[in-house]
Amino acid sequence: MAAALIVVGIVIDLVMPTGILSGVSDRRAAFILAGSCGVTAALFKRFWQPSDFRQSGESQRREPFRNFLKNLRSRLAFCSSSWGWMAIPG
Numbered sequence: 001m002a003a004a005l006i007v008v009g010i011v012i013d014l015v016m017p018t019g020i021l022s023g024v025s026d027r028r029a030a031f032i033l034a035g036s037c038g039v040t041a042a043l044f045k046r047f048w049q050p051s052d053f054r055q056s057g058e059s060q061r062r063e064p065f066r067n068f069l070k071n072l073r074s075r076l077a078f079c080s081s082s083w084g085w086m087a088i089p090g
Helices: 002-022 026-044 062-083
Strands: none
Touching: 002 026, 026 062
């Protein structure tokens, strides 16, 4: 199961950007890549688990929270580049 998920992740990370850049089914590829970023962020950036997130001073979970926000930003950038105000007509 884990090996299959790794292969699926590699295929998504290699094929979808190529589809976006070439213009072949770019909206669908952006949606799939955005979904992949969202799943990765939810599964691996568990910033909400330890209780030191809201405490002042050093925290072990603020860096994963920043990484979660970066994944979210990437997801929104993929969608906005295909559907939103940044989309190039043609």
